[in-house]
Amino acid sequence: GAVVSQHPSRVICKSGTSVKIECRSLDFQATTMFWYRQFPKQSLMLMATSNEGSKATYEQGVEKDKFLINHASLTLSTLTVTSAHPEDSSFYICSASNRQGTYEQYFGPGTRLTVT
Amino acid sequence: AQTVTQSQPEMSVQEAETVTLSCTYDTSESNYYLFWYKQPPSRQMILVIRQEAYKQQNATENRFSVNFQKAAKSFSLKISDSQLGDTAMYFCAFLTNAGGTSYGKLTFGQGTILTVHP
Numbered sequence: 141g142a143v144v145s146q147h148p149s150r151v152i153c154k155s156g157t158s159v160k161i162e163c164r165s166l167d168f169q170a171t172t173m174f175w176y177r178q179f180p181k182q183s184l185m186l187m188a189t190s191n192e193g194s195k196a197t198y199e200q201g202v203e204k205d206k207f208l209i210n211h212a213s214l215t216l217s218t219l220t221v222t223s224a225h226p227e228d229s230s231f232y233i234c235s236a237s238n239r240q241g242t243y244e245q246y247f248g249p250g251t252r253l254t255v256t
Numbered sequence: 257a258q259t260v261t262q263s264q265p266e267m268s269v270q271e272a273e274t275v276t277l278s279c280t281y282d283t284s285e286s287n288y289y290l291f292w293y294k295q296p297p298s299r300q301m302i303l304v305i306r307q308e309a310y311k312q313q314n315a316t317e318n319r320f321s322v323n324f325q326k327a328a329k330s331f332s333l334k335i336s337d338s339q340l341g342d343t344a345m346y347f348c349a350f351l352t353n354a355g356g357t358s359y360g361k362l363t364f365g366q367g368t369i370l371t372v373h374p
Contacts, residue, residue, distance in 0.1 A: 172360060183347060183364045184301075231299060237360060243289055243351060245362060247301035 142168050144236050146248035153224055154256055161219045161251045163234030169214040170236035174245065175207075178231045190217050224255040258283045258350050262365035269338045270373050276323075277333045277368050279348030289351040290324065291362070292333045296344040304346070307331065338372045345369050 143166040153159045163173055172191050176184040188204075190196040190211035198204045206228075208220040217236075221228050231252050235245040259282045269275035281290070292304040307315045307324050315322050319339075323332045335342055348365040 174361070178299075181345070181367075181369065183367050184362075186361060189361065233299075233301065235301075235362075243360070244303065244306070249298070249300050 142236070142238070142244075142246040144170075144234065144246045144248040146232075146234055146251050148251060149249060150252045150254075152254045152256060155225055156223055158220055158222045159224055159253060161221075161232055161234075161253070163217045163219070163236070163248050165215045165236040165238075165246070168236075168238050168246075170217070170238060171214065172237045173211055173217040174235045174237070175209060175217075175219050176233040176235070178233060178250075180231075184233060187219075221253065224253070226255045229253055229255045258285075258288075258352065258363045260348055260350050260363050260365040262346075262348055262368050264368045265366070266369045266371070268371045268373060269335075271338055271340060273338055274334060274336045275338055275370065277335075277346055277348075277370065279331045279333070279365055281329050281331065281348070281350050281363075281365075283329070283350065283352070285352055287352075290322075290331045291349040291351065292320070292322070292331075293347045293349060293364075294342075294344045295347065295367075296341075301347075305333065335370075340372050340374060343370060343372045 145164045147162045175187045187202045188196045188198045196209035211217040233250045234248045237245045261280045288309045290307045294302045294304050305317045319336045321334045345367045350363045
């Protein structure tokens, strides 16, 4: 089956610093990747959609200058949280889709970000 | 825009019993997909079952089955012979097959926390 990895699984950073989260599709080419944010016991909130080689499309209310998304290859997308603040602490999940005839999204295991 | 509603924040069931999780959605589209995802304590999202809107037959995957009522815009999940490993948060999700800005995006419900008791 299709496997998506995320790195790191957990990260703690100090307020004001930036942190990068990687999302990789290990055995398929991901033409589209999605980034979600999830608070405890809540649903997944879509932050942005990224297509390989083009700029990400951000959902309403998501600051594109704060959450930088790069989808430089068909197997890698990165989310950089810039100038992190404690309120950015959350669980970040990526998913990947191969649009060649399938509608399914394959989810990564998530990254827990804690900003101190 | 599509909306997905799960009206049961928490449910519990005894091991080996059957439980049904509710989901309703709102859309003006006729061609779409519906999913149930499971998120166990590990927080890894796992696809449980999918349903194509154009198919009248309800999807079934082993102990998991759905009751898809297109006219009522209802998509419930039935778990038979519940097991301790079924304890998780369950999300109903909608995916449009139409074009536009929502293409390919999953819309999730609020989730239902299911606890299976021994």
